[in-house]
Amino acid sequence: MNEITSLERRPDGGPGPIRRTALHDTLVSHLRDMIIEGDLLPGTRLHEGQLGEQLGVSRTPLREAIKYLASEGLVELVPSRGAVVKRFSAKDVHDMLTVLQTLEELAGKLACEAASDAGIAEVRALHDEMVQRYKAGDRLQYYKLNQQIHSAIVQLAANAALADMHAVLQTRLKRIRFIGHEGPEKWAAAVSEHEEMVVALEARNKAKLSEVLGRHLMNAWERVRDAV
Amino acid sequence: MNEITSLERRPDGGPGPIRRTALHDTLVSHLRDMIIEGDLLPGTRLHEGQLGEQLGVSRTPLREAIKYLASEGLVELVPSRGAVVKRFSAKDVHDMLTVLQTLEELAGKLACEAASDAGIAEVRALHDEMVQRYKAGDRLQYYKLNQQIHSAIVQLAANAALADMHAVLQTRLKRIRFIGHEGPEKWAAAVSEHEEMVVALEARNKAKLSEVLGRHLMNAWERVRDAV
DNA sequence: CTTTTGTATTCTGTATGCAGCATTTTCTGT
DNA sequence: ACAGAAAATGCTGCATACAGAATACAAAAG
Numbered sequence: 053m054n055e056i057t058s059l060e061r062r063p064d065g066g067p068g069p070i071r072r073t074a075l076h077d078t079l080v081s082h083l084r085d086m087i088i089e090g091d092l093l094p095g096t097r098l099h100e101g102q103l104g105e106q107l108g109v110s111r112t113p114l115r116e117a118i119k120y121l122a123s124e125g126l127v128e129l130v131p132s133r134g135a136v137v138k139r140f141s142a143k144d145v146h147d148m149l150t151v152l153q154t155l156e157e158l159a160g161k162l163a164c165e166a167a168s169d170a171g172i173a174e175v176r177a178l179h180d181e182m183v184q185r186y187k188a189g190d191r192l193q194y195y196k197l198n199q200q201i202h203s204a205i206v207q208l209a210a211n212a213a214l215a216d217m218h219a220v221l222q223t224r225l226k227r228i229r230f231i232g233h234e235g236p237e238k239w240a241a242a243v244s245e246h247e248e249m250v251v252a253l254e255a256r257n258k259a260k261l262s263e264v265l266g267r268h269l270m271n272a273w274e275r276v277r278d279a280v
Numbered sequence: 281m282n283e284i285t286s287l288e289r290r291p292d293g294g295p296g297p298i299r300r301t302a303l304h305d306t307l308v309s310h311l312r313d314m315i316i317e318g319d320l321l322p323g324t325r326l327h328e329g330q331l332g333e334q335l336g337v338s339r340t341p342l343r344e345a346i347k348y349l350a351s352e353g354l355v356e357l358v359p360s361r362g363a364v365v366k367r368f369s370a371k372d373v374h375d376m377l378t379v380l381q382t383l384e385e386l387a388g389k390l391a392c393e394a395a396s397d398a399g400i401a402e403v404r405a406l407h408d409e410m411v412q413r414y415k416a417g418d419r420l421q422y423y424k425l426n427q428q429i430h431s432a433i434v435q436l437a438a439n440a441a442l443a444d445m446h447a448v449l450q451t452r453l454k455r456i457r458f459i460g461h462e463g464p465e466k467w468a469a470a471v472s473e474h475e476e477m478v479v480a481l482e483a484r485n486k487a488k489l490s491e492v493l494g495r496h497l498m499n500a501w502e503r504v505r506d507a508v
Numbered sequence: 509c510t511t512t513t514g515t516a517t518t519c520t521g522t523a524t525g526c527a528g529c530a531t532t533t534t535c536t537g538t
Numbered sequence: 539a540c541a542g543a544a545a546a547t548g549c550t551g552c553a554t555a556c557a558g559a560a561t562a563c564a565a566a567a568g
């Protein structure tokens with residue numbers, strides 16, 4: 053079941069303008085997911101003919117999607133030899149986390165200034181939900197909510213450029229973090245850091261929030277360093 | 281003279297593997313330049329037929345290039361209505377400068393740790409050249425060297441992710457800064473800041489370099505705020 | 509047996525053709 | 539004369555077709 057056509061139209065016949073997504077756009081999301089979830093491993097060549105047939109799509113929109121992902125940094129374009137899924141070294145991952153850390157520190161500062169109370173409440177809600185998942189041992193949902201919280205804080209900063217850069221790096225790292233399974237004690241530490249984060253945000257304590265976010269990502273490196 | 285074919289082969293017959301650039305790749309650079317230099321103003325629709333004919337290229341590689349630029353954030357894709365050159369609000373520009381500031385502060389720190397003496401010397405050379413252009417009143421060359429210096433410092437940080445993010449933002453801002461003409465006194469101040477930067481780098485003074493880079497971009501906002 | 513060269517196949521890169529959507533123009537009714 | 543509808547035009551989105559490059563394979567030479 054990898055046909056792409058099923059994704060083209062929304063399943064519900066709900067109101068509002070019917071979704072009119074372009075195929076290349078759908079393909080971008082689809083391929084991105086395939087890369088993140090490991091269906092396409094690093095170093096894999098993206099075979100236009102084969103991949104297109106597998107997804108039930110012609111080469112043209114597929115190529116367009118690949119170009120888009122290339123600019124995003126998920127695939128690499130080799131002249132006359134197509135595209136391959138980009139492989140990240142340990143240093144690459146460390147570099148990305150370093151930049152992400154800086155960006156989130158900035159996001160923390162800005163969020164404390166710009167966030168609405170409602171926005172902060174949403175983060176709190178996400179966090180509480182995440183803690184529930186943690187206690188239930190549901191790693192996948194925990195992981196997703198974790199990412200959502202970080203994205204939400206960045207959103208609160210109300211800085212489009214920051215959100216862009218953060219999203220790109222987060223996407224590039226998803227594949228890694230998806231794999232990086234941490235032990236119970238480190239997991240607990242991560243949850244504890246998150247609690248600190250939300251408290252600092254609610255107090256609109258810029259310095260504190262920024263510090264915790266930075267520390268959190270330093271520790272993230274510890275957690276994934278073995279996986280790469 | 282807008283034919284694209286002339287750019288396909290390298291002019292020199294130098295050694296090494298002959299350049300074999302794909303057309304869509306060439307188009308990305310070409311369109312990017314057209315946007316930055318104002319040949320394509322914000323809000324302009326990128327007409328596939330017309331633009332392709334003008335450049336002597338068929339629609340397929342052109343469309344691929346546009347998708348790439350869309351991911352880079354220079355153009356916006358409107359479903360069923362093609363692509364338009366993205367328009368940036370004053371807030372957008374301010375947001376971008378804020379992020380750029382943070383990134384360059386980080387770059388400064390890392391560069392002081394990781395840079396080779398030779399690398400630092402190159403920045404010094406660029407700076408001296410820039411000062412010459414400044415004294416000669418050659419705004420265009422000054423501007424280009426200015427950008428080169430910032431890029432060079434980021435390169436010295438030896439962090440690929442940082443370089444990526446920096447390049448994207450710098451590209452998005454080029455169009456703005458290209459326009460933003462500053463008065464003589466502000467121009468002098470900018471040059472003076474650059475001098476401080478290079479001195480701090482040569483001394484490998486992390487805190488100082490970081491501070492000057494940050495201040496420099498704060499001032500950059502002052503210089504361009506009227507232009508947007 | 510190894511190396512090299514010629515050939516065949518496969519895949520990318522580019523062009524073109526066709527269908528559907530958006531927009532504009534024209535026609536018709538009031 | 540004006541408003542609304544219908545037709546016509548132009549453009550995008552996707553598929554297909556064709557040309558050229560890269561690789562794999564096989565045969566021949568050392």
